[in-house]
Amino acid sequence: MDIQTVAWWKAIVESMNDGVLVIDRAGIVRTINPEYTNITGVTPDIIGKPLVAYRPGAQLPKTLIDGESRVGVYRKARGREYVVDMAPIIVDGEIIGAVSVCKSLNEVHTLTQELAKQQETVAELKKQMRSIYKVKYTFEDIISQDSKMRDLISIAKKTALTNLPILITGESGTGKELFAQSIHHTSLRTNEPFIAVNCSAIPVTSIENELFGYAEGAFVGALQGGKSGLFEMADGGTLFLDEIGDLSMDVQAKILRVLQEGSIRRIGEVVERKINVRIVAATHRDLRQMIAKDLFRSELFYRLNVVSIQIPSLRERKLDIPLIINSVTPQSYTVDEEVMNFLTSYDWPGNVRELRNVIDFAVCMTEEKRISIQHLPDFMRKHHTLYADETRIIPLHEAVDEAEKKILQHALQYVGATVQERLKLANELGISLATLYNKMKKYQLN
Numbered sequence: 001m002d003i004q005t006v007a008w009w010k011a012i013v014e015s016m017n018d019g020v021l022v023i024d025r026a027g028i029v030r031t032i033n034p035e036y037t038n039i040t041g042v043t044p045d046i047i048g049k050p051l052v053a054y055r056p057g058a059q060l061p062k063t064l065i066d067g068e069s070r071v072g073v074y075r076k077a078r079g080r081e082y083v084v085d086m087a088p089i090i091v092d093g094e095i096i097g098a099v100s101v102c103k104s105l106n107e108v109h110t111l112t113q114e115l116a117k118q119q120e121t122v123a124e125l126k127k128q129m130r131s132i133y134k135v136k137y138t139f140e141d142i143i144s145q146d147s148k149m150r151d152l153i154s155i156a157k158k159t160a161l162t163n164l165p166i167l168i169t170g171e172s173g174t175g176k177e178l179f180a181q182s183i184h185h186t187s188l189r190t191n192e193p194f195i196a197v198n199c200s201a202i203p204v205t206s207i208e209n210e211l212f213g214y215a216e217g218a219f220v221g222a223l224q225g226g227k228s229g230l231f232e233m234a235d236g237g238t239l240f241l242d243e244i245g246d247l248s249m250d251v252q253a254k255i256l257r258v259l260q261e262g263s264i265r266r267i268g269e270v271v272e273r274k275i276n277v278r279i280v281a282a283t284h285r286d287l288r289q290m291i292a293k294d295l296f297r298s299e300l301f302y303r304l305n306v307v308s309i310q311i312p313s314l315r316e317r318k319l320d321i322p323l324i325i326n327s328v329t330p331q332s333y334t335v336d337e338e339v340m341n342f343l344t345s346y347d348w349p350g351n352v353r354e355l356r357n358v359i360d361f362a363v364c365m366t367e368e369k370r371i372s373i374q375h376l377p378d379f380m381r382k383h384h385t386l387y388a389d390e391t392r393i394i395p396l397h398e399a400v401d402e403a404e405k406k407i408l409q410h411a412l413q414y415v416g417a418t419v420q421e422r423l424k425l426a427n428e429l430g431i432s433l434a435t436l437y438n439k440m441k442k443y444q445l446n
């Protein structure tokens with residue numbers, strides 16, 4: 001080696017952040033760098049002397065004999081702690097020396113402390129995430145004295161403790177999410193996240209990104225570092241897939257795959273990520289009918305419908321109406337008997353949600369802490385005049401409108417939003433598709 005090359009290698013070794021000591025084939029120390037002195041306290045006067053004479057416990061000379069590398073050897077000398085990696089230096093198949101590279105344990109301690117700090121931050125963030133995704137409702141919040149509802153609550157409580165998928169069906173506002181939250185609360189996953197996804201509210205173009213996440217650069221506008229999806233966020237907890245009947249066949253197939261494999265693949269990524277998620281799905285649609293029309297995958301239905309909870313509409317459990325009214329009305333308020341009777345006989349297309357809204361509104365309107373018919377929303381007062389007072393003569397067109405609205409409201413609950421389904425409904429109703437859309441607009445039905 002010429003002088004320039006030797007100077008070059010010396011400069012490299014001296015600039016290293018790890019301590020370096022090199023011995024030749026005879027076990028004589030040929031070089032050490034300043035960091036070696038920093039870490040071990042051994043000064044450069046060792047150079048040119050046999051290592052074992054200076055450091056009797058040194059293992060580096062063994063490397064000369066067996067040619068084996070030694071990694072992470074712990075050493076403590078002169079009150080200093082460090083770890084050493086040792087390797088033979090081989091040229092043309094012959095061991096011509098050995099090198100020892102050491103790292104101070106102070107640095108390792110600092111890194112360990114830094115790691116522990118980061119782990120604490122991750123644990124704290126996880127805790128915060130759990131509190132964000134904590135459920136609000138429990139089974140105690142489900143108000144009902146209906147025997148069918150009591151049976152459903154009992155089934156839900158029992159199955160909550162398992163990992164079985166649950167499918168909750170029922171009209172809008174019947175309490176599907178209330179059941180889903182209560183199930184999570186009672187389950188062993190209660191301290192893990194409850195993630196609710198309204199499948200009908202997420203645009204078709206982003207539903208897959210939201211559910212499965214994506215890798216960096218998966219598409220234009222993808223976040224740096226990629227993004228985890230809702231399945232990943234719910235890991236360890238419960239994923240509530242609300243309005244599952246509104247998902248395209250394509251997305252249904254992908255969800256089915258996730259459930260079968262127990263793992264997800266972010267969009268644009270090839271690695272599979274294991275997930276442990278309990279699925280509770282809900283819909284107001286008749287999935288069996290959708291299967292018959294090739295709008296829902298039967299394999300997914302059977303996978304989700306392991307436990308089936310079919311919540312009856314409020315009009316099918318009228319006894320619950322006064323109970324719910326009383327629970328929503330503040331204690332110091334009274335409700336006129338006329339109001340109670342009228343609300344109990346009403347059909348409640350929006351179920352418990354609509355009933356709660358009507359009472360909240362009436363409580364706001366009354367000034368004497370007494371709810372009478374006049375405090376109900378306009379559309380209900382109209383309905384009351386139409387139906388409650390049978391002796392009163394009302395314009396026929398108002399009665400016809402009201403009846404028409406009720407029929408449409410009811411029918412629309414059971415059909416999807418596609419043109420084909422609406423056309424089929426229009427045919428069943430004996431009107432054209434255009435007339436159906438006009439009437440939906442007139443009565444503000446979606």
Ligand SMILES: Nc1ncnc2c1ncn2[C@@H]1O[C@H](COP(=O)(O)OP(=O)(O)OP(=O)(O)O)[C@@H](O)[C@H]1O
Nearest residue numbers: 141142143144171172173174175176177178352353
């Ligand atoms: N049996 C019940 N007792 C008390 N409150 C109820 C009951 N059922 C529903 N509610 C209340 O009614 C509202 C609507 O309930 P929830 O959101 O669970 O209905 P949903 O069936 O999931 O509706 P959607 O299909 O429109 O999403 C909530 O405020 C919920 O607390």
